[in-house]
Amino acid sequence: MAMNDEAATAAGTTEADAAPLGLVLGAAHLMHLPFAGMRIAGHVTGALPPGQEGLRQGRVTLAWLGADGTVLRRDEVALALPLPGDGAVPFGIDFLDESLPPGPGLADAILLDARGGVRATLRVETCVVPHGDLPLRDHAIALPLRAMRLEALPELPLGAPVPPALAGADRRIAMRAPGPIPLAPLEASDLAMMGAAGGAPKRFVHRTYPLNGLWAGVVHGATVLGQSGAVFGRGGMVDESWAAAHPRTPPWHQLRPFVETPAVRPEPCGDAGIWWVGPWRKHNYYHTHGEALCALVQLEILRDLGGVGEFDILLPSLAGWTKDAVELLGLDARRVRVIGDECLRPERLYWPSALLRHNLGIEPLLRTVCRRIRTGALAREAAGTLRLPEAAGSGDVVYVARTDSPLRPMLNEDGLIEALRARGVRIFLAKEMSYPEQVLCASRARVMIGPHGAGLTNVGFAPRDALLVEIHPHFLNSPLYHRFAQLLGCRYRAFTAPEADPAETARQGWRVDIPAFLGYLDGLLEAEARAGRL
Incomplete structure (x- = not known):
C-alpha cells in the first residue's frame, strides 16, 4: 500500500x-x-x-x-x-x-x-x-474463529535445549519418530481360508505397518474450560481440543458466540498435562486403552524423562470401568488433579499426541498399559480385595462373547456358546463382571477366542505366550488384533466365516459354521496341549 x-x-x-x-x-x-x-x-x-x-x-x-x-x-x-x-x-x-x-x-x-x-x-x-457454554453445538449463528493446531507447531527433540527464538513459544516435543513396524505373516492356511470365504486376505500379507510418531504439545498460557474439553491458547482455540474426533477438520471452525454470558475468570495453576479432548469420546473399549490410557503413560514418561520438570495430570471426573482402569493403571495420586467445572490457566500445558487421533498402527505404549493394569488386578487379588465370581468358570480357554452388542451380530452365537461351554470353555461376557474382574479373568487365559470386536482388547491382560483365535465375518477382515497380538508377544490365528445369507450380510449380520469352527479349534487346542501350554 x-x-x-x-x-x-x-x-x-x-x-x-x-x-x-x-x-x-x-x-x-x-x-x-x-x-x-x-x-x-x-x-x-x-x-x-x-x-x-x-x-x-x-x-x-x-x-x-x-x-x-x-x-x-x-x-x-x-x-x-x-x-x-x-x-x-x-x-x-x-x-x-x-x-x-x-x-x-x-x-x-x-x-x-x-x-x-x-x-x-x-x-x-x-x-x-465472550465466554459461553463451550463446546458449542448450535451453529445457526456462526463466525470464522481463529484456531491453532498443535501439529503445526515447531518441533524439538526430547530433552533438547530450547533455543532463544523459541523461549516461551508454543512448540512440540518429539518423543518418537514415525516409522514402519515389522509384522509376522498370518498362517498360510488361515490366509487361504479367508480368501475362499470371500474376505480380504491382502490386509494380512503386509510385512510392515505404519506407526505414528509420538510427541507432546507445549502450550503456554492456555485456558482449559473445565471438563468441556475446549482449550484456548494464545494463538486461538486449540484445534485438536475441538476436532480431535476428526483430525482432518480444517483449522477454521464455525462457533456461535454467546454474547450475554458473563466470563468466568480462570484459576492460574502450575504446569499441567491434559488427558482428555472435547467432546469426550473415549468410551469405546479398545480406543480407551489404545489411545486415552496410552496418553496417560506418555505424560508420565514426559514428566520423568523429558526434562520438562514436574507437572500435575488433569483428569475429568470419571465413573464406571474407565475410572477402574485409571485406578488399576496405578498413577501417582500426588500428581493428579481432578478438574470440575472450573477454568484453569496452567503456565504450560502438555498435550500427549497419543490422545489426538487413531494410531495408524498399534501404539506400543498399549503393551505397558495392559501390563500395568494386569499387575494392579493381580495385586488386588493377592491382597484379598478382588476375586473372580463363581459364574466366570475356571478354564484356561476363554471365549469373549458379543451377545450384548448390536453391532455386527453373530446370529447363531448362542449355539456356538453352548457348544463351547460343553467343551469346558469359560464364557467371558463383560456385562456379568466388573472391569477388575474382567482383567483378572483374562489374566488366566492361555487361549482366548472371540469374534472381531473391542472385547478382544482383553488379550492384553493374558499371559505373554497366550494364543488369540479371532473369528472374522467374511465382510470384515481387520488386522488390528493380529498386530496387537504380535505387540504383546502372543500367537494369533484367524478363522473366517463365509457368507451364509446375503440378506443377513446387508444388515451386518452373519453366521459361523459351528461344526467347521469346532473342528478348527480342536486342532489348535490339541497342538497347545502337546506343547505343554494347556
Missing part, C-alpha cells in the same frame, strides 16, 4: 520516488477470544527509499474502534522498517482485555516511521467473542 501525501511530506520524499511500504495481517478478521484475548501476526512489506535510513525505527499501532468510531484500546509494537533487499519484517501484537464490548467492530492498523509519519494503514473487521 502506498503511503499518503502527508506521510510522504513528513518523511521528506515524494510518492514518486518512495518505495511503497505496506501492512499485511495474517487473518482477515481480528478475533478477541474468551480467556485467550487476541494474537495477530503480520508483516511489513516493501522498503524505505534510499536516504531515509534515519527513519527506520518505526512501529505498528493497532486502534480498536468502538461502534461510534472512538478508540477503545490502542496497542503498538516497535520494529525496524525494511530497507531495500531486507524482505518482509514480521511483527506480532497480543493482548487480553475483558472490558471490550462483545460483538463485531473495526480496528485500524497503522505503520509509522521514526518521526511518526504514517507510512501505511489497514482497516480490518473485528469481533469480541
